[in-house]
Amino acid sequence: MTNNYSDEQRVDIAKEEYAEYKEGQPAMIDEGATTIGYVSKVVNNKETGEQAYIITDVELPNNPTPEQAASVNNVTVIYRGSSEPFKEDDWMKDWLDNDIPIGKQILTNDFTGPTLQLKSSAKTLDAQMELYENARFDIYGHSLGSMNGQYALAASKYPERIGGAYLYQGPNIYGLLTKEQKLQADKLRDQIFNYVDFKDVIPIGYDLKGIGIVIPVKSKEDVGMIDRHMWGGYQYDSNGNLSVPEGKMIAIRTAQTKIFIKDQLGTLGKLAAKLRASGGGLSSSEEIFLDSQCVLAIANGVYQLVQQAIQDLAKEYDTQITEIEELWDDTLEIARNIGSHLNDSEMIEALSAGGCTKQTLVTQPVTDLKDKFSEIKSIGADYVSLVDQIKAGVEEQLAADQDLARQVANL
The missing domain is CATH 1.10.287 (Helix Hairpins)
Incomplete structure (x- = not known):
């Protein structure tokens, strides 16, 4: 069952993409007070650069039996963003093979299609959906991880089993989707919450149609460029609600209610x-x-x-x-x-x-x-x-x- 997390908690879940987990470990937020699930798989695709965590709502052994896999009701997929340039071994895969080519497509409006990492991210999602056939899936991603999530959602073979998607500070890749993928993304619109602080220079391409409900964040003014990209401008009230324009709040709450009802039913x-x-x-x-x-x-x-x-x-x-x-x-x-x-x-x-x-x-x-x-x-x-x-x-x-x-x- 999809948990009723606050906006701030969902950002914290997305931040876990940069944590160092091993398979079998509990994934936690709120300084360890809240367990979001158990890491069933660490994805580290050396060929494409894709990195992600697969988190199930129940703890599983290595190589679970079909019966154990069938007991999983909710899976959280967290796609990791780009590695820091010159500091991690795989940074070139992220930047040279994905960020820069995709950015060029968006800026020139000359779309030639997805990169290998986007494609492998979609394969990861479908493979996990086939493994946990009774589960609903929640998707998280930041920056490049947001682009991976956008593409995986649009290309998924099992869109009816998507619970909700929470994406942050990623460029808009709607233009590089096929006609069929665009139709699927449109159908999933009210289940995808695409948060963007437009004072950040990374999320480009939103002068055109975006994937999901594109939510402009009412962010702080005096924030450094790197900190801003890493959610540094986000502001919350005492209940963990993110500061967004009033006009967007009704659309967000209505969409969240639809997800809640669908999950309950x-x-x-x-x-x-x-x-x-x-x-x-x-x-x-x-x-x-x-x-x-x-x-x-x-x-x-x-x-x-x-x-x-x-x-x-x-x-x-x-x-x-x-x-x-x-x-x-x-x-x-x-x-x-x-x-x-x-x-x-x-x-x-x-x-x-x-x-x-x-x-x-x-x-x-x-x-x-x-x-x-x-x-x-x-x-x-x-x-x-x-x-x-x-x-x-x-x-x-x-x-x-x-x-x-x-x-x-x-x-």
Whole structure:
């Protein structure tokens, strides 16, 4: 199941592409507090320069059996970016055979096709999808790793099993795709989050159509060139949400909700298949449970949108209230300058005679805004109550049917 990571945590996952892992090790973020999975394969293709980590949600032995591979529900593929020039043995493969040739295609608008590393990255993804045939896949990549991810997504034989893709600071390679690959990339658009700090000189080509939802990052100003390319300009709020233009936030949250719902319904599909296999068919209680869980999956997805919308509106209302309060202070300051011969009481009386009072300019508008926001929060609370009622009904059903509860617990 796709985890509900924050934007900041997803950046940290992508940063793990530059860590040194060995097969079998846990991959962790949040200073070791959060395990994202276990490294099942370290890809180091000497011929093409491709480097990547394959991370499964369950720990596996070397050469897992088909049954063990079938137990994997989620795989994270992290493509590594370019090696630092002159400091690592493989840097020429990255820069001379990939970065520079691809950059030339983009800058000249003369597209001749993918490099060997892009092709091998696509083969890596397909091979892992064939090995872990029951799993959904999340893709991460930075810089050259972003280009590898873009191409692998567009060329994959199994696009229906892509969960989400989180790509950072990579040039736009849409132009070098075939017609069929462009169509596939377009279909996957709402599952691909392509983050770009446009103050960075590396992500070029976005004057043309890009792969996925291209998200401009609202970045810091005073950041060095190398640091900026390595996420140094990214800014987050206290909840780990990345600072992006308001107009993009709705598209991002809607796409994330669609991924969440699709993932939940996919899990329910596996449960239904398991229940059918165990008894030859579905009992009435099992059908009721699956129907209620489908409703719950959609309700939870919409709930995420509702909560995000309320958070966004809270910020907007706070901004408006601050502006209203500042308007009264500005009005008083202007009045003092114009009527310098009046004391404060006389000045306020004169403003009142003209219809300008704190009650009309501040108190009443602020009260109206707070009332409107309270109404919105009340609607949100009603929705939360509905979701809780559905959850309670499911829990009651599981409590009454222990065999069903056991099947769900073992999924």
